[in-house]
Amino acid sequence: MIPTGALQSVYTRVLTNFVSLAEGALGLTAPFTVEIGATGLRDTWLGTGHKGMIGPIHDDQVVVRRVLNAASLAVQAKAIGDFLDELFDLTGEERAA
DSSP: OEEHHHHHHHHHHHHHHHHHHHHHTSOOOSOEEEEEEEEOOTTOOEEETTTEEEOOOOSSEEEEEEEESSOOHHHHHHHHHHHHHHHHHTTTOOOOO
């Protein structure tokens, strides 16, 4: 079971750290192309706060590639949201807004 709230928090922290490192230590600027994904998903269920457990997932992986045209938290949150939408699609359920 994958707790989706915790997953969103971890992916948000990782993406924020990646963008910060790219800009600060490496001196890069947007746009950045990022891939957000997960593997080993087959037969896994998603734990949600509002729908309980949903699933199972019938695919082994999900990958979302996005171009971050800005380094803002809003742009990063949109990319994470797109990934979560794709993950929920693998269960046949829509993610709550």
